[in-house]
Amino acid sequence: MRGFCPVAVGRFRPTTVRPVETVIAEVLAANQAFYDAHERRDADAMAAVWEHSDRTVCIHPGWPILRTSAPILDSWRRIFIGPGRTQFIITNEAVSVDGDLAWVTVEENIVDAGATGTVAATNVFARHADGRWLMVLHHGSPVMG
Amino acid sequence: MRGFCPVAVGRFRPTTVRPVETVIAEVLAANQAFYDAHERRDADAMAAVWEHSDRTVCIHPGWPILRTSAPILDSWRRIFIGPGRTQFIITNEAVSVDGDLAWVTVEENIVDAGATGTVAATNVFARHADGRWLMVLHHGSPVMG
Numbered sequence: 001m002r003g004f005c006p007v008a009v010g011r012f013r014p015t016t017v018r019p020v021e022t023v024i025a026e027v028l029a030a031n032q033a034f035y036d037a038h039e040r041r042d043a044d045a046m047a048a049v050w051e052h053s054d055r056t057v058c059i060h061p062g063w064p065i066l067r068t069s070a071p072i073l074d075s076w077r078r079i080f081i082g083p084g085r086t087q088f089i090i091t092n093e094a095v096s097v098d099g100d101l102a103w104v105t106v107e108e109n110i111v112d113a114g115a116t117g118t119v120a121a122t123n124v125f126a127r128h129a130d131g132r133w134l135m136v137l138h139h140g141s142p143v144m145g
Numbered sequence: 146m147r148g149f150c151p152v153a154v155g156r157f158r159p160t161t162v163r164p165v166e167t168v169i170a171e172v173l174a175a176n177q178a179f180y181d182a183h184e185r186r187d188a189d190a191m192a193a194v195w196e197h198s199d200r201t202v203c204i205h206p207g208w209p210i211l212r213t214s215a216p217i218l219d220s221w222r223r224i225f226i227g228p229g230r231t232q233f234i235i236t237n238e239a240v241s242v243d244g245d246l247a248w249v250t251v252e253e254n255i256v257d258a259g260a261t262g263t264v265a266a267t268n269v270f271a272r273h274a275d276g277r278w279l280m281v282l283h284h285g286s287p288v289m290g
Contacts (some may be wrong), residue, residue, distance in 0.1 A: 057230035057242040057250050059265045065207050069240060094212060096200040096281075098271060099248045103282055105202050105210050120204045122267055122284045124248060136241075137248055139267045141286030144207035 002006040027095050027102040029127050030133040035088050035108075041080035047073050051134035061119050063117070066112040087111040098108055099138075100127040107142065158161040165242070172240050172247040175270050175278040178255075180233050182287035186225035192218050195270055206264050232256045245272040246281075253285065263288040 027043055030049065037045035050056060050069065058072040058080070059065055066072050091111040100122065108119040124137035174214050175194065175289065179264040180188035195201060205224070211217050234254040241248055246269065253264040269282035 007163070015213045032152065044178065045272075046240050055243075057239075057248070057267070059250070059286060061286065063265070064263075065171060065237060065265050067250070068162070079274070080231070098200075098246055101243055103269060103280075105204070107210065118209075120208070120210050120284075122204065122282060124269070126243060135150050137239065137250075137267060139282065141204060141206065143209050 020111075023097050023102075024095055025081070026127075026131075027097060027104060027125055027133050028093070029104070030135070031093075031095070031104045031123055034123060034135060034138070035090060039087055041085075043073070043077045043080055045082075046076045048127045049135050051128075051136050053136070056134060057139070060140045061140045084112050102127075102133065107143070154271070168242050168247075169240055171276075172249060172278050173238070175280070176238075176251070179268060179280060179283070180235060184232055186230075188218070188222045188225055191221045191225075194280050196273075196281050198281070200281060202282045203285070204286075206285045206287045219282055228282045229257050231290055244286075246270070247272075247278065252288070270282060 015048075032095070034049045035044070036042075037049055050072065052069045054068045056069055056072055057065060057067050058075065062074065063075075066075055087110070089111065090106050091109055092107045093103055104123045106121050106123070108121050110117050110119060110120075119140045120143050122137065122139040123135060125133040126136045127133050160229070161170075164245070179194045180198065182194055197214045199213045201214055201217055202210060202212050203220065208220075208268065211220055232255070234256065235251050236254060237250075237252045239250055249268045249270070251266050252284075253266050255262050255264060263289050264285045267282065267284040268280060270278040271281045272278050
């Protein structure tokens with residue numbers, strides 16, 4: 001795995017020292033939960049992945065910017081009731097953690113009904129007081145051949 | 146301006162209390178410096194905008210993921226010596242600050258030589274000990290008509 005992880009331990013809300021590997025594993029699990037919800041087209045699971053706040057941002061491939069939870073979660077519901085069935089093969093994953101925020105970048109290799117393609121994605125997560133990492137930003141863009 | 150800014154003051158490296166408006170203005174100035182460097186096609190100014198580290202990520206519209214400073218700054222140099230001249234009208238700007246990290250999303254309305262279009266962009270900045278906000282991530286994607 002690539003990615004530089006300057007975890008400043010003292011900046012975590014619980015002041016206990018936690019290994020960098022543990023923190024990275026937590027972020028990667030949150031990231032995987034996002035793709036699991038997407039593959040299953042599960043709006044409730046997708047809602048559980050996201051932070052519910054006014055600072056959230058989602059930019060689907062080719063879409064304009066969506067901000068705040070209600071429009072973002074509504075967009076996922078509309079995507080999930082639409083046609084098609086999406087499977088991802090996630091490659092080229094890297095994670096960086098800085099305090100209570102983390103950014104993950106991946107390539108989403110999409111195996112859709114009859115269509116294939118690659119999307120470059122940025123996923124930003126924020127760590128909450130209860131230890132959960134919740135998505136605050138998702139940005140996907142098609143990679144041109 | 147939209148954007149939710151839960152600035153946890155105690156998490157800033159200097160422990161002095163600083164108004165949220167001041168912090169947001171700093172981030173927006175860093176964001177503007179990025180677009181100024183881009184418009185001027187100034188590779189040195191662009192290098193000054195970015196953090197120089199292994200955790201940096203840049204995804205140009207339609208491009209695959211670039212990571213770490215050397216390939217990212219090289220991509221800007223190649224873009225700047227290429228054809229075309231780019232002007233931006235930045236709209237729909239929002240900034241969120243969380244501790245020493247901030248994410249800005251904007252629409253870049255591009256007025257190029259003979260071409261126009263809109264790019265949705267995510268810009269993430271990290272605050273350094275000397276007070277500078279340096280770019281750690283840029284992701285741009287074309288907005289389809």
